[in-house]
Amino acid sequence: MRTAIRTFQTSLRALRRNIMRSALTCIGIVIGIAAVIAMMEIGNGIATLNQRSIASLGANNLMVRPGQAASGGVSWGAGSVMTLTPEDAEAVGRECPAIKAAAPEVRANGQLVYGNRNWVPMQITGTTPDYLDVRQWPVGEGSCFTDQDVRNSSKVCIIGTTIQREMFGTEDPIGKDVRLSNVSLRVVGVLSKKGATMFGSDQDDVVMAPWTTIKYRISGKASALSSAGSSSSGVDTSVNSLSNLYSSDAVTLYPVPSAIQQADTPQPIRFANINSIQVAATSTQEIPLAMKQITQVLRERHHLRDDDADDFQIQDMTEFLNTLAKTQGLISTLLLIVATISLVVGGVGIMNIMLVSVTERTREIGLRMAVGARARHILWQFLVEAIVLCLAGGLFGIMLGRGSSLLVRMLLKWPTAISIPTIVASVVVSGAVGIIFGYYPAWKASRLDPIEALRYE
């Protein structure tokens, strides 16, 4: 033990005797480790940025759809029962901690008319303002409709840029009234441009309105008719005057309110179904947790017994997630390669200097052997010198790397993050570099013949 301490002290003394050279030798490792730390931290920042941008494509999104109905063994396919309600969407958003936002979605089809132009939007979506959070889709001009609008089923909408181009041309659409399936809606905002989906459908060809407006004023009866085995039969109220032309209502027990009366004061609805719930998880890693929490909340709300099957399905963006994982894998592999190269360069530098040092100190080695140092004492002395150099270099490198990553954070505003495993690993690696590249010179020193070494000039 004491011999070990002595050897250590001897090595330290030797390093201190040549402090300038020791410092210069270190630089290789300092730069190597600094590069590793900075690369890892900045790389993490890039990964986070990357994750964010992929998340804006919808990688964090989940879609909850109603389950399927089956009669006599014949399935009606996904969405064939209406089991989801807007309250479900609210509950999911409120009660699941792994979820950033949740919004109901009601779909409709119809023709949009403004002045002498008309257009059939690819998508007409009824929802809440949270929908834009879920889709990470900011409003470009004007503003989104409000929760108040949703409660009042106000006749407002926001439109995508394609609609703006087709319907208004250069005209400013804000404040103008368009007619959707003969219901007049005031345009309050224009969404920013989102472009096409990965499959080529234009996402900007969209009209969004409060879900209550779409459900009760526009799609009205249509959605109720399509719901096979629906629990919401009889809920639909005829809003559109055109659908009253061929009314299916046989008996009227109460005075039927006129279309205008109905449109102005929609009936309070006890149960409303929606097409789906759009959900955004807080992060990509949280998706499995979010799915579990949604299942829990919905099963509870739907009063399902333990042995009942789910009456809904949750879908995630598997393709996106795989892409995300792949890009992140690529980034870390790249960083690892660069880091390894810089460490090898640093290690070779250490080895060169140690070899020079052994040659230069041949006489010293001879003397030490003459006064009784064994081969392994010499081996250890030089090995410890190399390891100490590398570890010291590693420590300075960590500081330098942290510093430069902080600089990047300050100047470029990249979200770099300290990575404890990287720091631990670089200490271990710099020690290992010392051992690997210090061994050969040390071994060479220990194999010197004391007689030759003492005579060396």
Place this chain on the structure above:
Amino acid sequence: MNLIRLNNLTKTYHVGELDVPVLKGISLSIARGELVALMGASGSGKSTLMNILGCLDRPTTGEYWLDGEEVSRLSTDQRARVRNQKIGFVFQNFNLLPRTSALDQVTMPLTYTAANLSERESREKAQVLLERVGLGDRIHHLPSQLSGGQQQRVAIARALVNNPPLLFADEPTGNLDSVTSREVLQMFQRLNDDEGITIILVTHDANVAAVAKRAIRISDGMIEAGAYGGTVEVTRP
């Protein structure tokens, strides 16, 4: 009681296919407490004999008894131990570590000593030795701050730090002027007289050999004179 006894020692170097005999049967003995000069011209095998006596090299055949131990067949590590405990070396060119204080020079061999002293004990011991060679006030000086004679005295203190029974001095005055040479030689004599340390002075200088009580002359791999005790006249110029 002999400290050193050599029995028909030979050393043959192999140079390619050729066998070059350097020592051709050396037998000698040196008693404890002797101050002996080992003399010979260059090429006489003097250096080879010195390396073998100093346990730095192994003989090809023959026996080497040092302090009651046959050391000619010891392994490299065992010879390192013998050198550490039984032999002190003083060199012509001092061989001090550069940029190292006198105190650290002297404690250096203790690093490799099995009988461990604490840091403080070894420092105290080094201090005492440096005082004994007259450098008590220069223990923190670096070699570059010391004169040649002082450097050689540091080297002597270093050679003595493990209390070896045998001290080797290889041309100890070769790099010194005559005044400091005399001082250093007097120090060897004093160590020999006062403390009974056996000293072998390897030299080709008759002036240096003159301080020895006996001179072993070697020539062409054979001992010419002085192999065994008894007085041999050393001619003074």
